[in-house]
Amino acid sequence: ISLLLYFAVKPTFETILVLQKKLAGSNEVLQKITQKANNLSLGKENYDNMDQTIKDKIFSLIPDTVSIKSVIQTLEQAAQTHEASVSALQIQPLILEPENEAQVGTITEVSFIFNTEGSYNNLVALLQDLQTSSRLLSIDNISLSKTNDGTSLVMSLSGKAYYLK
Numbered sequence: 110i111s112l113l114l115y116f117a118v119k120p121t122f123e124t125i126l127v128l129q130k131k132l133a134g135s136n137e138v139l140q141k142i143t144q145k146a147n148n149l150s151l152g153k154e155n156y157d158n159m160d161q162t163i164k165d166k167i168f169s170l171i172p173d174t175v176s177i178k179s180v181i182q183t184l185e186q187a188a189q190t191h192e193a194s195v196s197a198l199q200i201q202p203l204i205l206e207p208e209n210e211a212q213v214g215t216i217t218e219v220s221f222i223f224n225t226e227g228s229y230n231n232l233v234a235l236l237q238d239l240q241t242s243s244r245l246l247s248i249d250n251i252s253l254s255k256t257n258d259g260t261s262l263v264m265s266l267s268g269k270a271y272y273l274k
Contacts, residue, residue, distance in 0.1 A: 135207065170245040172270050175203065175219065180270040183244045184223050191235040193227030197265065218269040225264050232264045245271050 112125045156164075172179065177200055201220035232253070239246055240243065248268040256263055 120224050139196075169243050171216065171273055175272055177203075177219065179203070179244055180219060180221060180246075183219070183246070183270075187235050187238045187242065188225050190226075190238060191227065191231045193225045193231050193235055193264075195223070195225050197222070197224035199223075215274040216271050217274045219273050220267070220269050222265065222267045224266075226261055228261055232262060235264075236266075247271075 119237055130162075134225070180200070184198060185195060201222075203219055222230040225232070237250075240250070248266050249265065250267045252265045254263050254265075255261075
């Protein structure tokens with residue numbers, strides 16, 4: 110009888126142990142989700158309490174529209190300020206989708222290739238200007254080469270500008 114009881118009760122105890130492990134794992138996940146919700150609430154509260162000038166600066170760095178014109182103006186203005194001539198500006202193909210309320214706050218990028226010609230010092234100053242520009246830009250690749258006459262350099266850079274979708 111004891112042998113039969115052992116085989117009858119053993120699966121029940123195994124099930125209880127498995128369920129206890131699952132419950133412990135679920136409680137851990139619940140604690141992490143609760144902490145994340147609290148952090149998000151605190152972040153939202155901090156954002157709401159932020160000074161409006163800081164919010165405006167964030168919006169100017171990462172606008173909520175594609176605004177290709179502002180990317181072009183930023184690049185051309187930097188080149189003009191540092192006496193470099195723009196030889197090419199190419200915006201990579203971009204698929205525009207209608208606004209979707211479920212995707213509010215998704216950061217999307219616009220890729221570009223920018224070629225400019227000038228002296229070494231002017232091109233370095235141009236890069237520093239782009240780094241501190243009013244539009245958030247990331248530069249992925251830079252290449253420098255001499256022109257045919259050897260008096261100036263051609264800088265080709267590829268990068269990304271960002272916007273909120």
